[in-house]
Amino acid sequence: MIGRDLLCIDDLTREEIGTILETAEHMREVAARDVKKVPTLRGRTIVNLFFEASTRTATSFEIAGKRLSADVVNFSTRSSSLSKAESILDTARTIDAMDPDAVVVRHNVAGVPKRIADVLEVPVINAGDGAHAHPTQALLDLFTVQKEKGRIDGLTVAIVGDIAHSRVARSNIAGFQKMGAEVRVAAPPTMIPAGVEALGVKAYPSVREALDGVDVVMMLRIQLERFAGALFPSIREYSATFGLDREKLRYARDDAIVMHPGPVNRGVELSHDLADRRPSVILDQVRNGVALRMAVLYLFSGRPPGQSALDGNSGGD
Amino acid sequence: MTPLGDDPAHTPARPAHAPPARETRDARLVLDDVAIGRTLMRIAHELVERNADPQSLYLVAVPNGGVPLARRLAANLREIADLEVPLGILDTTLYRDDLMSRSARPRLRRTEMPSAVDERAVILVDDVASTGRTIRAAMDALMDFGRPKSVQVVALVDRGHRELPIKIDYVGKNIPTSPEDDVRLQGEGGAALPEEGPLSVVHLPDARRVRA
Numbered sequence: 001m002i003g004r005d006l007l008c009i010d011d012l013t014r015e016e017i018g019t020i021l022e023t024a025e026h027m028r029e030v031a032a033r034d035v036k037k038v039p040t041l042r043g044r045t046i047v048n049l050f051f052e053a054s055t056r057t058a059t060s061f062e063i064a065g066k067r068l069s070a071d072v073v074n075f076s077t078r079s080s081s082l083s084k085a086e087s088i089l090d091t092a093r094t095i096d097a098m099d100p101d102a103v104v105v106r107h108n109v110a111g112v113p114k115r116i117a118d119v120l121e122v123p124v125i126n127a128g129d130g131a132h133a134h135p136t137q138a139l140l141d142l143f144t145v146q147k148e149k150g151r152i153d154g155l156t157v158a159i160v161g162d163i164a165h166s167r168v169a170r171s172n173i174a175g176f177q178k179m180g181a182e183v184r185v186a187a188p189p190t191m192i193p194a195g196v197e198a199l200g201v202k203a204y205p206s207v208r209e210a211l212d213g214v215d216v217v218m219m220l221r222i223q224l225e226r227f228a229g230a231l232f233p234s235i236r237e238y239s240a241t242f243g244l245d246r247e248k249l250r251y252a253r254d255d256a257i258v259m260h261p262g263p264v265n266r267g268v269e270l271s272h273d274l275a276d277r278r279p280s281v282i283l284d285q286v287r288n289g290v291a292l293r294m295a296v297l298y299l300f301s302g303r304p305p306g307q308s309a310l311d312g313n314s315g316g317d
Numbered sequence: 318m319t320p321l322g323d324d325p326a327h328t329p330a331r332p333a334h335a336p337p338a339r340e341t342r343d344a345r346l347v348l349d350d351v352a353i354g355r356t357l358m359r360i361a362h363e364l365v366e367r368n369a370d371p372q373s374l375y376l377v378a379v380p381n382g383g384v385p386l387a388r389r390l391a392a393n394l395r396e397i398a399d400l401e402v403p404l405g406i407l408d409t410t411l412y413r414d415d416l417m418s419r420s421a422r423p424r425l426r427r428t429e430m431p432s433a434v435d436e437r438a439v440i441l442v443d444d445v446a447s448t449g450r451t452i453r454a455a456m457d458a459l460m461d462f463g464r465p466k467s468v469q470v471v472a473l474v475d476r477g478h479r480e481l482p483i484k485i486d487y488v489g490k491n492i493p494t495s496p497e498d499d500v501r502l503q504g505e506g507g508a509a510l511p512e513e514g515p516l517s518v519v520h521l522p523d524a525r526r527v528r529a
Contacts, residue, residue: 002422019424022425029428034463040411
């Protein structure tokens with residue numbers, strides 16, 4: 001995978017996702033050490049190119065890079081509209097001229113990481129673009145489920161919230177389906193994208209039906225500032241109908257886990273109690289996110305010596 | 318040249334009984350399971366003999382081959398000296414010096430270090446020593462876990478071609494090879510390396526031809 005871009009889950013085969021998750025498992029061991037740093041990417045440079053504010057994802061990538069001994073440079077800028085596409089590409093080319101070994105890109109407009117990847121030779125890792133994709137979030141969610149459940153294949157996952165505007169939902173639908181899980185979504189009709197069933201996803205108008213017998217409940221963050229009053233009548237009504245509390249969780253399997261990409265609107269999509277305690281695994285997702293991003297940087301960063309992208313392990317001595 | 322590698326007890330090795338696997342068609346048996354068992358018992362005795370404080374021993378296996386060997390050494394130490402020696406597994410992949418020159422990143426293997434290495438006499442256990450680069454990587458990895466009192470190296474086979482100033486303290490058997498050869502620890506009769514059970518060391522002259 002050296003030198004390849006990671007723009008969306010569809011860039012990966014099921015086997016490659018398996019390799020990434022297995023690598024992340026070993027990276028967890030590094031994170032559990034007293035000295036949480038290995039010399040693997042010493043002398044390599046990773047640029048976090050963030051056009052949209054994101055403390056969490058940027059920090060996660062930064063820690064991941066530093067634990068592998070890479071030099072991590074954070075470049076944040078507030079150019080947010082597509083009309084500035086040329087200046088975005090100029091910025092990317094400028095960064096590229098400084099010879100990084102991977103560029104991590106976030107932008108609030110879908111497709112910008114792809115445009116940047118098209119002009120750069122160095123691998124581009126998408127850290128979230130508009131409502132399009134957030135592949136490392138989906139991979140860390142897959143990793144978390146795998147660790148919790150011991151498998152992904154054959155599980156049922158319900159995603160609840162603003163499916164239509166969520167890159168997290170989009171990438172997770174692709175990721176969980178690819179790994180053999182059944183995915184359901186539940187949201188008010190205004191938040192379910194047209195044609196979602198064509199993806200093989202069953203849409204439910206109520207949380208109770210959607211949660212019936214599921215192994216994993218994934219709650220999405222409601223963008224209060226953007227949607228209050230437009231997509232649903234009131235926050236209180238949304239919370240009563242689509243927010244998750246222990247009462248509604250009873251419809252899921254007894255051993256179901258609750259996930260959330262963070263930050264949680266406490267008392268809106270998730271009750272205070274569930275935000276902090278099992279069966280929610282929100283902080284495990286964060287912890288796993290660092291290990292998963294270490295795995296991605298290990299496997300993808302650098303320019304390939306040849307054109308071969310085959311993985312393998314020849315023994316050494 | 319250390320005399321340890323030429324223990325007459327297991328040279329010459331018994332002849333191979335025509336290994337069935339096609340991959341090992343040209344393989345020459347270097348050590349069979351009986352010879353490996355005898356060698357590891359001798360090395361266990363040497364470990365006790367050469368370490369004034371055998372209570373401080375800590376076996377650390379380099380995966381994959383070092384793991385079953387270190388397990389047997391631990392059992393031998395229990396048998397001959399009534400010692401309960403901790404057994405760790407240390408993957409060296411993240412410390413390799415050739416990661417950036419390879420076309421693909423190698424798969425990681427497991428690391429399990431059950432107790433602290435500080436003040437311990439750490440015994441690195443590897444199956445086949447050659448360039449010394451794996452041992453260099455293992456030493457760097459070890460230092461990230463603490464400050465051992467000493468580090469010593471066991472290798473079941475030393476095939477030569479050292480590229481770094483690394484000494485193998487306990488050698489099972491020295492064998493002459495050419496750089497293109499492959500020497501590997503595996504199961505009996507060409508089987509994959511088992512976690513437990515019979516082992517053998519084979520010498521594949523011209524590994525490129527056999528692999529192709």
